[in-house]
Amino acid sequence: MSSLLHRVLRALERFHATRPWDHNAHFHRWILRQFPERVDSAVDVGCGSGDLARLLAGRARRVHGIDADPRITARARELTPAAALVTYTTADALTGLGDRSYDVITCVAVVHHLPFTRALETFRDHLAPGGTLVIVGVARERTTVDHLLGIASVPLNIVMALLKNRGGPAPRPVSMTARTRPADLTFTEIAREARAVLPGVRLRRRLLWRYTLVWRHR
Template sequence: MISGVRAAFDRFNAAHPWDHNRHYHRWILRQLPARFGRALDVGCGSGELARALAERADSVDAIDQDPEILRHAGDIPRHNIRFRQQDARELPPGGDYDVITCVATLHHLPFAETLRTLRANLAPGGRLVVLGVYQPQTIGDWTLALMAVPANLAVGWAKSPRGGKRPVAMTAVTRPASMPLAEIRRVAARELPGARIRRHLFWRYSLVFGR
């Protein structure tokens, strides 16, 4: 029975796709100052968040490892955004970014190593905001995951494009999360002391850190 329900859920999502990450872009922006200098968007995908950051920033560096999704990102150019293909772990330290954002990317990379790299590139007084995915493990995790199911159906019905065409941002190659939230908290406490981590609806968590 469970497999049948899951199959029906998957069929609905395929017919009514919507971008769960973009749903949180406004929340991410609320964590940031009204104006800032340099910003870095890690795992920028098709560039929606980078363009929103560019409304407030002097300049935005937007990086992703997927060359195909970056081709779409450049379709709507802005003078103060630089899109480039790059692994976040290859960033030289000392980037001095006032803002760093990272959406649904950390589970593709070595978690602790990438956090260290991002911290090394954050300017004094800067803000790092991560939106990630995690592997449900606890009762609380699974309770929130189950609560997200009817909400997902409602939002999918209301927001999904006609004809079931997937948004460009959802065409990038992805993989499921493997780290439970408890491990994410443990590693983040070591690498980013004082970071605030919370669970969100739609199988996401946030991490906010300021230097």
């Protein structure tokens, strides 16, 4: 790595350390637009401290959040008003769904921690007829398109950090989530496996190092 590139990366790290913002929460409003205004039940897999689960409570009669970290689910309960009708379970993502079915299943920046095909099969089997599965995921960069989107995301990331932290570089907490690890699958591999499990699935590469997946159970 050249000395100049190293200095640029260090400068970006310092910039974002003082202007943090939640990349995953950026997609929450988009997620809400993928299913009907009112549904009976929804579950957020890998719910973290419950930000998306609380938003889902405005659209669903019953909402459940699942996370493997007991510290995080405890924090989610603390942050969630009793009137919101949101419950939380500390459980593995692939076993915590139990024997229920849901009208909406969401999973944000979590599925790359799981056996991908098995996770999709589990979500499919727990989705009620007419229900919607929405995933915001992370893929391993490999193709030219991947790298170009990553490069284009850098200035956008800076702009978003400035907009989210108007008034100066004062540190602000972001949502509590479990520690992440790099993705193993490329977008091409993800698309191939998803189409085999979920006929008619819609996938799209996104800026800010994410992709989206939407599937409706006909």
